[in-house]
Amino acid sequence: MARVMGEIERPGQAGHLDVPRRASTEDGSVSSQSTSARGTIADQDASARGATPGDEAVGLAGARGRRRRERILDAAFNVFARLGYREAAMDEIARQADTSKGGVYFHFPTKEAIFLELMETTADRLVAKVERAVAEEVDPVAQADAALRVVLGTFAGHRSMAHLLLIDAPGAGRPFRRQIDRLHERFAGLIARYLDEAVGAGLIPPLDTRVAGAAWFGALHEIVVRWLLTDQPGRLEDAYPTLRALLLRSVGVPDERIASLPPR
Numbered sequence: 001m002a003r004v005m006g007e008i009e010r011p012g013q014a015g016h017l018d019v020p021r022r023a024s025t026e027d028g029s030v031s032s033q034s035t036s037a038r039g040t041i042a043d044q045d046a047s048a049r050g051a052t053p054g055d056e057a058v059g060l061a062g063a064r065g066r067r068r069r070e071r072i073l074d075a076a077f078n079v080f081a082r083l084g085y086r087e088a089a090m091d092e093i094a095r096q097a098d099t100s101k102g103g104v105y106f107h108f109p110t111k112e113a114i115f116l117e118l119m120e121t122t123a124d125r126l127v128a129k130v131e132r133a134v135a136e137e138v139d140p141v142a143q144a145d146a147a148l149r150v151v152l153g154t155f156a157g158h159r160s161m162a163h164l165l166l167i168d169a170p171g172a173g174r175p176f177r178r179q180i181d182r183l184h185e186r187f188a189g190l191i192a193r194y195l196d197e198a199v200g201a202g203l204i205p206p207l208d209t210r211v212a213g214a215a216w217f218g219a220l221h222e223i224v225v226r227w228l229l230t231d232q233p234g235r236l237e238d239a240y241p242t243l244r245a246l247l248l249r250s251v252g253v254p255d256e257r258i259a260s261l262p263p264r
Helices: 037-047 052-083 090-099 101-107 111-135 140-157 159-171 172-201 207-231 234-250 255-260
Strands: 021-024 029-031
Touching: 029 037, 052 090, 052 101, 052 111, 052 159, 090 101, 090 111, 101 159, 101 234, 111 140, 111 159, 111 172, 140 159, 140 207, 140 234, 159 207, 207 234, 234 255
Parallel strands: none
Antiparallel strands: 021 029
């Protein structure tokens, strides 16, 4: 997942700590560690910072847990993309993540929980990517155009991700359908916000921007799904100029303004 939508920021690697303890691991086993001189030094350092050795141990365990969780999500994405949601098995996800099946269940109680988190994480990253692109534009029409362009371009560059979100997820069950509906509402709301600003600036006539936002995302969704279902798809980006002109005209942007937008 990190490789698909951009590298996940990893927690900083904490310093070594070796203190006497017996702790249950994520795999369900019990480990024992003995006190060492290195641990004593680490304890003194922790005390100097106002932390206890126990705090340091918890921090190390938390960092390892986060790294394992991210590794599981990466592996799950690859397995779902290759096999589809229904055929993907927790055993295969564990094997790809180089961990035990118990280690996977420690972080995610079900395969459904993994898939739902992947969907939410992907949506968060896509929204952040859209907002970064929009922030570079001043004109509200150009902002709406940038939002459309980034979503289409991201799906074009990540076909497996698009297939998981738009093809696999809707057919995987009711919880996924609800998540997809929230995804649609989220992006339709983004578009409506930029259109509201265009109305406020007098660049387009007054209109129901919520309906327009839903229509824009619906059109985008249809174009992407058709591309995903085509055996020999062309470049998805090639659909962008026509789609942009149709959608901008639908909210009253004059043709000369559309023509003035930079080609992408």
